[in-house]
């Protein structure tokens with residue numbers, strides 16, 4: 401099953417109501433997040449990771465700048481890398497620009513949404529909301545299903 | 557040391573050829589040599605370390621000889637690479653079914669500070685039942701990593717925590733404890749399972 405969550409006008413409406421001028425959103429309203437999934441955690445001491453495909457269906461490049469979720473105090477886009485002698489390491493990935501018509505895959509062993517400082521355990525069968533923030537001020541929130549610890553992909 | 561002397565002698569005595577040898581020594585065994593990464597692991601029979609498995613048994617490389625063996629390093633606080641490796645291996649073992657039942661499968665932690673015997677027991681319990689989790693004192697972990705010519709490094713993260721960089725390859729040994737091959741991280745599944753089959757049959761071929 402493909403889960404799609406589109407940006408809605410809710411944010412723009414909210415900002416207008418609050419008396420602020422809505423930012424000129426360039427692109428992030430055309431972002432689609434697909435196949436989000438994560439693995440269950442053991443307790444809250446170990447960081448979690450979530451995966452998904454972020455697709456830019458619009459005509460402008462979009463830049464993913466950050467994450468937010470009530471599940472974790474320090475969510476951050478990370479990248480795992482394995483060097484020529486087989487040593488794996490992990491570091492913050494910084495901002496990620498997605499060109500029009502392109503998508504970026506957050507998948508095991510590469511980019512991932514690293515969920516540090518979990519506020520509660522990630523329990524198999526539950527979901528949690530994850531908000532992706534873009535440089536144009538837009539936000540896309542996706543519900544991420546929590547699969548088993550040994551899950552290999554969105555299908556489990 | 558012997559090779560060093562020999563090569564230095566050659567460098568002194570044989571002009572250009574000697575210089576080439578000297579440069580080779582410098583890069584391979586001498587001060588220019590990289591850390592012992594990327595080299596071939598020792599045979600299991602030449603390794604020496606003592607650890608504890610997740611069921612509190614005293615274990616070491618000697619326990620692995622007699623059956624084909626798969627070994628990999630990781631840590632249970634690893635959110636991405638390690639659970640992926642463990643679930644990949646679980647998948648390979650499922651695919652091999654009965655063929656793999658005669659195999660040792662060992663996950664050695666590089667983070668003994670957090671990975672106690674209890675932590676290892678809980679963690680490996682979520683994966684294929686053949687997977688054993690080994691931990692122990694830091695000095696023994698370090699000896700094990702060195703014997704495999706692997707490496708690990710503690711890296712502080714924001715917020716006062718730390719993560720571990722570590723060799724993510726899977727090592728395959730035959731029943732005599734000789735290295736058969738390695739499965740690199742990111743290697744496609746189509747390559748991994750045939751490599752494991754090689755480790756399972758290697759000793760039979762060697763005996764003929």
Ligand SMILES: [Cu+2]
Pocket residue numbers: 478479490491512514635636
């Ligand atoms: Cu990470």
